[in-house]
Amino acid sequence: MPKEALAKIPLFSGLGEGELESLARGAVVRSFPRQSVLINEGDDSDALYVIFSGQLKVFLSDEQGREIVLNQMGEGEYFGELALLDDTPRSASVMVVEACKVAIISRAVFDKVLDEHVGMARKLLAGLSKRLRMATDNIRSLALLDVYGRVARLLIDAAAEEEGRFITPKMTQQDMADRVGSSREMVSRILKDLRAGDYITMEGKRIIIERALPERW
Numbered sequence: 001m002p003k004e005a006l007a008k009i010p011l012f013s014g015l016g017e018g019e020l021e022s023l024a025r026g027a028v029v030r031s032f033p034r035q036s037v038l039i040n041e042g043d044d045s046d047a048l049y050v051i052f053s054g055q056l057k058v059f060l061s062d063e064q065g066r067e068i069v070l071n072q073m074g075e076g077e078y079f080g081e082l083a084l085l086d087d088t089p090r091s092a093s094v095m096v097v098e099a100c101k102v103a104i105i106s107r108a109v110f111d112k113v114l115d116e117h118v119g120m121a122r123k124l125l126a127g128l129s130k131r132l133r134m135a136t137d138n139i140r141s142l143a144l145l146d147v148y149g150r151v152a153r154l155l156i157d158a159a160a161e162e163e164g165r166f167i168t169p170k171m172t173q174q175d176m177a178d179r180v181g182s183s184r185e186m187v188s189r190i191l192k193d194l195r196a197g198d199y200i201t202m203e204g205k206r207i208i209i210e211r212a213l214p215e216r217w
Helices: 003-007 017-026 081-086 107-116 118-144 147-158 173-180 184-196
Strands: 027-032 037-039 047-061 067-073 093-106 160-162 165-167 200-203 206-209
Touching: 003 017, 017 027, 017 093, 017 107, 027 047, 037 047, 047 081, 047 107, 047 173, 067 118, 067 173, 081 107, 081 118, 093 107, 107 118, 118 147, 147 173, 147 184, 147 206, 173 184, 184 200
Parallel strands: none
Antiparallel strands: 027 093, 037 093, 047 067, 047 093, 160 165, 165 206, 200 206
């Protein structure tokens, strides 16, 4: 794959030509359709995945098929590094939400470049710290907030400013329910009431926050 494509990924932005060349030679680029499972919880760890396009979700599930979504990821992000660093099985599953293209970098290639480049190691640590903070926030929300509070927090955290409005990425009601640990029906009721109160409007699967959400439902 072209090394220029890897150079655009924040994790690799400080690497030299030789290191980028090594990564590019060792990377396999693959495309996956929606609902493809790239990693299963408990799998052996053998590669780092870098996202060039599309959307994926990181989740846990039980024997009954119930899911809790830990994170959603998109272009420029990466996953699989945790299991490579501590040489343990995968701690979560990853599924494609929107058709994606990823680069798969083998453990051997990843370890070689990591050993030779302190800057990349620091970026990995920064990324892990960010995910740890996110996990702490998720635990706090699940333990201390009711379902409405978790939905409101999800909307606020997910929304980005576009032309003076705050708009979320595409999310189905089931996506939201999986992320807040509730049912789709409950999420639907909350969104319906927020629309009725003119707090939000909908554009397809995107939600626009029109004004500050109420503290309580």
